[in-house]
Amino acid sequence: MFNNYQDIFFAVVGDVHGYIYTMIDLLQQWENSSNQQLAFILQVGDFEPHRHEADLATMDAPTKYRKLADFPDFYEQRAIFPWPIWFIGGNHEPYGFLDQFNTGTEITHNCYYLGRVGSLVLAGLKVVGVSGIYQEEKFHFDRPKVSQISSYSNKDYIIFTEAEIIQALGYKSTDILLLHDWPANIINPVDAEEFEQQCRSRCYYDLVGNEYAKMLVYELKPKLVVCSHLHKIYRNKISLTSGNLTDIFCLANVQSGADAIAIFHLSKTGKVTEFTQRKIESRR
Template sequence: MGRSEGGWYFAAVGDVHGQMHAMVRLLEGWSAKTGKPLAFVLQVGDFEPHRHDADLATMDAPAKYKQLGDFPAYHRRHARFPWPVYFIGGNHEPYGFLDAQAPRGFEVTPGCHYLGRVGQVELRGLRVAGLSGIHREAAFRTARPSLKDSKDVPHKAFAYFNEEDVDRALALQDVDVLLLHDWPSGLIAAEDAGAFEHQRRSVSHDTVGNEYARMLVESLQPRLVLCGHMHRAYRAAIPHSSGQVSDVACLASVRQGPECFGVFHVSTDGITEVTHLR
């Protein structure tokens, strides 16, 4: 599956927010149009794998956005993903479910894998790592609350990564693809700055992203970085003093249509995106 003469293909998807059926339709549509099968799909957080209302209750989000979504159909085996899916956590996940099961990752339903707070997996020779959550400086140097105390603390407290998570991620080795929910800081080119003024989660382009995500990219020097969170598509590159360059693909949300995904070709020449900003 996913094999092609001269290499193979995988897809990356932005925030799904429980719209798994739409994600499947978009990617299957791309494969049908191009005749290229996908080996697997990587997802950059806010996947929202809610099995039932009890999971939904553990997610941090305004009430109007708390919707069960499509995942119950996959959990009950009424639907299946056409390819293996690997996802990290965003800031809108049922962490009461994910952390209680296995904070270091597990298979949430057949063919669908949570990489954990920090995780790494090798897929067809490609080493994929991920850091779940978003940054909040006030929470960075403290331990996350125990799930036993979850009724007494805001759900938001479980949506942040902390210093221990980043230290674990920094210890990873030979990372080819890095999954982040939030963007690395300093990503936006000067000529694009105006497009990020007073937009969603960005008072200005200087406030987009966080320094710890940037530090991970600079330390691990992956060939490809994948991000979500901002609900907009953007492409950039981060050069390193070693001469290595990390290509960065920021992805829109599934509700926004085809800009939510990118497809990448893997060959002996490296990893190359075959989709482009639309």
Template sequence: MTTSRSSGLKVAIVGCGHGQLDAIYASLEVECLTKGWALSDLDFLVICGDFQAIRNQLDLNCMSVPQRYRKMGDFHKYYSGAAQAPVLTLVIGGNHEASNYLFELYHGGWLAPNIYYLGAAGLVRYGPWRIAGISGIYNRRSYHKPHGERLPYDRDDVKSVYHVRDYDIQRLLLLRNPVDISLSHDWPAWVELFGDHKDLYTTKPHFFASALVDNLGSKPSTDLLNHMHPTYWFSGHMHTRFAASVDFEAGSGMEDALQRLEDVPEKLRAILPQTFSSTRTSSTASKTEFLALDKVGSPTSQWLEVRSLGEHPHNANLETPYVEKTEAGKFHLHYDEEWLAITRACAPALRIADPETLVVKPSNKKRVVSAASVDKQKMWVRENIVREGLLKIPFNFVPHAPPHNPGFIVAPNQQPPEYPNQQTADLYGLLQIPNPFTLSLERAEDTGAAGVIFG
């Protein structure tokens, strides 16, 4: 017997996927049965990084993992069509990824049928629910640098390509409308203080040692938490299950929430920040439920959570463009109007290596975009996308890279060519702005990617 759809959003959360999609979907079906649900009752599954979208043996050499630990995993079957994801799966990137494939979809897109990547940073709509994500992990040395990594990656590139950049954090900090669900791979810094940190520090003493030198978690993610106040925040990376609850009083942010905590070790209290660069003030109190989960392979209860989030508080006033449902009664995935405006406003400031010269050109726009610039782009989005009925995310997945062939012999460090992804081109076409990821015919021929489409 399945539960009525009227009970609200039903979701599943996985910490680190590590390429084990078959095990994830099998365990998910079992977990649903224990709740009296069918797998088809789920609205979507989220995987909080280390997804490992490895299409073939060449992608495997673009992953920051010692060679002896590199495994093909299951994704290639879903990419080639040999297997089908049984539930809409939303993913972000972590620090163990086929980074070359994720870079093709910098602004997000379908990694395979029914598996959607939120991009380096992104926000999508599932009915009334706004779901934001930031991929990668924080590294202080890389944070303010451009993305200079283009294939083939050298020893440094394969590590830095998945580091979070300030460009993506700044884009998310421009959001002004409420966010319901936020995803990150590494935890926001200091979030553990809002849960049973004493037990965490006892069972994981190296966490406490890192906290004492102010090196536990991601400070940019804390800036996002402070700004967005999402209802839910899900993470992976630390390979432990941990829950916390951050209470924001009306008109206050993280600095006040941290100061109100009474049982913080004094050594830690001395290093807590007193101010944050951005706070989305609100006249009402709010709370963020934080949940981190382990990697697949640990006991299922540690890496998989299946729950109902209930009805959305604004479900009755859902905007018309987002209400369309599938034949199964689920919401279609949509672009978010505000996020498209931010993407368009910030596009000239994106700093990536030029695909022809592999040199990062100076951006032709300042890196911090004003709210007024976003408002101007919102008007453009309403006129050219919303009114034209173009908010629904199209299923425009095309497999550009060859699927896994067990008989294909690959040199130990051989890497694939760079493929210009049609989904990225389609998004830039929708926004009517230049596509910096485009390869010229000459460059595509040099990399071996010209005219390569595998069906």
């Protein structure tokens, strides 16, 4: 689809939780206010592409949060995505559906699942994504097969495994790394108080994230790392062993408004920079 670096804009979106029309509205506001067009969208988990009630039954979430929301309109093509979108899985997904496609697939027109671990090239940028969150007690074991999901807890399907981290490390290098769970040690100590005050649940800055996501950052050496999960916006730069800097973007959920999206410009030289001149309203 894309082979060489192109002079384009693209967006990355945080947790959607099924509110696809809200996501589209936020992105179209940016296009209208900036007089620019987006080439593609990347999304970092908790997309929640539930087709029907049977999909909801395979999602790990309290009953009050199990809602079909907007995706059936897009799956049945009563509505279409205005841009191609690629997403990874979070911890609130219909894995009974998605785990039929561990290596990824187009699940409806213009909407692509990257799989448990996936890679692709867009506009000359190599993108790697890892679905799920870290849980220490399950990390070293294989997940049950999706055909057995009714015999297991849905919680057994929301994690990434050691084998998947090894698979992701095999890509060796990348430009953009998509994660749902935060890497460890990405919060600057000077931001600790602000972070802990704004975090939606009690948390300590130095305990946030996991070492395996951090390992991917340092081994794959991406220009850009994007994650979500905590519904909190955060920006930082970290220095890699190569001496290069990696931009860290943690995004909120789409119901928070503009904090859920980040817009980037890709130059023909391959430089990726955030485009901050935007006017987007918060829609709650």
